[in-house]
Amino acid sequence: MRVVAAMSGGVDSSVVAALLVEQGHDVIGVHMKLHDAPTHPSTADPRMAKRCCGLDDALDARQVADRMGIDIFEVVDAAATKPFGFTPYYPGPGLGGHCIPIDPFYLTWKAREYGLHTRFIELSGEVNQAMPEYVLSKLMDGLNVRGKPLNGSKVLVLGIAYKKNVDDMRESPSVEIMELIEAKGGIVGYSDPHVPVFPKMREHHFDLSSEPLTVETLQAYDAVILATDHDKFDYELIRTHAKVIVDSRGKYRTPEAHIIKA
Numbered sequence: 001m002r003v004v005a006a007m008s009g010g011v012d013s014s015v016v017a018a019l020l021v022e023q024g025h026d027v028i029g030v031h032m033k034l035h036d037a038p039t040h041p042s043t044a045d046p047r048m049a050k051r052c053c054g055l056d057d058a059l060d061a062r063q064v065a066d067r068m069g070i071d072i073f074e075v076v077d078a079a080a081t082k083p084f085g086f087t088p089y090y091p092g093p094g095l096g097g098h099c100i101p102i103d104p105f106y107l108t109w110k111a112r113e114y115g116l117h118t119r120f121i122e123l124s125g126e127v128n129q130a131m132p133e134y135v136l137s138k139l140m141d142g143l144n145v146r147g148k149p150l151n152g153s154k155v156l157v158l159g160i161a162y163k164k165n166v167d168d169m170r171e172s173p174s175v176e177i178m179e180l181i182e183a184k185g186g187i188v189g190y191s192d193p194h195v196p197v198f199p200k201m202r203e204h205h206f207d208l209s210s211e212p213l214t215v216e217t218l219q220a221y222d223a224v225i226l227a228t229d230h231d232k233f234d235y236e237l238i239r240t241h242a243k244v245i246v247d248s249r250g251k252y253r254t255p256e257a258h259i260i261k262a
Contacts, residue, residue, distance in 0.1 A: 060127060062091040065136070065259065072251030093227050093248040093262070094131035094173025132176040135225065135248050138262035139181070142223055142244040148182075151185030156211060156221040159228025160192045167194040174227040175204045187221070189221065195234040218242045226251055 030144050065072040072091060080088040138177050145190045162172040169175070174190070181188045191211045192197070198206040211217050213234060218224065223244035238245065239252060239259070248262040 002017075002083055028238055029056050030061045030176060030207040052149075070249075071253065071261065073253065080154045090250060091248075092131070092173070093135045093177060095128045095171065103167075132173050135177055135227075135246060135262045136184070138245045138260050139225060139244075139246075142258075142260040143244055145220075146244065148222055149185075150181065152187070154187045154189070154220065156180050156217070156224045156231060157181075157188060157190040158192070158213075158224055160190050161194055161228050161230075162197070164230050166195070166234075169195065169201065170198055172228075175201070175206075177225060177227060178206065179204065191217070192228070193230060213237065215241050 034109070061075070065075060074087050075145040076090055079086055084094070108121050111118050112162075132237060139155065143150055143153055145156065156175055157178055158171055159177070160174040161168055162170060168232045178188045178190065188208075189211050190206075191213045193210070194242075198208045201224050215237070218241040221243070223240065223246060225246040226249050229249040235251055239256070241259060245252065245259045246262045247259055250261075252259045
């Protein structure tokens with residue numbers, strides 16, 4: 001097991017590291033000693049704020065690129081060939097997890113106690129939180145091309161965990177997309193190899209189980225939304241048999257009539 005030794009509030013990280021080594025752990029990093037306890041949790045804020053704002057920039061760029069007929073994923077790929085000074089952020093269906101959607105706004109909340117407003121973080125949050133609505137609009141566009149309204153259409157959401165290859169549902173934008181589809185009269189299902197049954201959640205409620213990803217399942221739905229790009233998905237099967245694919249993860253780079261970039 002590999003462990004990174006971190007410390008806070010006057011605890012010497014070398015002591016922590018030595019104890020971990022004694023217990024048989026492989027310590028791969030020892031962080032600097034902080035002078036007090038409040039500094040330790042505060043280190044998450046700038047890291048998460050940077051990622052939140054970076055994603056906001058990618059999401060804004062995606063919408064501009066879409067209007068211009070440019071593939072934003074290809075743009076980011078090309079920009080990432082620069083060997084230094086650039087961190088690639090790829091757009092998705094919205095923020096998820098327990099860090100990026102939450103931690104930067106602790107800083108925003110705390111700043112208000114001191115009469116300050118973290119406007120850039122708040123604006124980034126607004127852009128990120130609007131992404132499920134953007135994906136919904138792309139779904140409606142894709143259905144309209146086929147002469148179908150969303151009301152009464154069957155939509156399969158592929159991946160409801162907040163990121164690939166895990167079962168973590170915290171703050172997952174996929175769930176908000178599912179709720180938006182239902183609110184418009186759509187009939188929603190999901191397929192996620194890591195989430196066999198929709199779990200009990202604080203704010204979201206669906207009495208659903210994961211659909212098997214088969215030819216028959218794909219053909220039974222009017223559209224699919226690729227919300228979380230798990231490695232276990234058979235993307236060629238999806239490409240071949242889905243009627244409409246709303247791709248929010250840039251998995252399909254070759255343009256096809258039934259693939260909608262979102």
